[in-house]
Amino acid sequence: MQNQMFQQARNAVNRLVNRNSFSQADKQAAQNAIQSAYTNATAEEQEELRQLEQQLKQQDETN
Numbered sequence: 901m902q903n904q905m906f907q908q909a910r911n912a913v914n915r916l917v918n919r920n921s922f923s924q925a926d927k928q929a930a931q932n933a934i935q936s937a938y939t940n941a942t943a944e945e946q947e948e949l950r951q952l953e954q955q956l957k958q959q960d961e962t963n
Contacts, residue, residue, distance in 0.1 A: 905937040906945045913952045917959050930956055 912930040916922045934949050934956070941949060 903937070903940045903945070905933070905939065906941055906949070909933040909937040909949060909952060913956050917955060922959075927956065927960055 909930070912933045916926055916930055931953070934953055937949055938946060
């Protein structure tokens with residue numbers, strides 16, 4: 901069962917990526933959600949969180 905913080909982090913990044921435009925505050929909120937999710941994440945979830953961080957970074961570079 902996935903933890904709730906992990907799911908929230910995933911959803912936050914997906915919302916930003918799908919919008920193609922986001923503020924610095926939106927990016928920070930997504931990053932905070934990712935960091936919070938690391939606390940109780942399984943090894944598999946941690947790997948996906950790393951991928952979400954990379955996706956967020958790439959999206960930020962294109963905006």
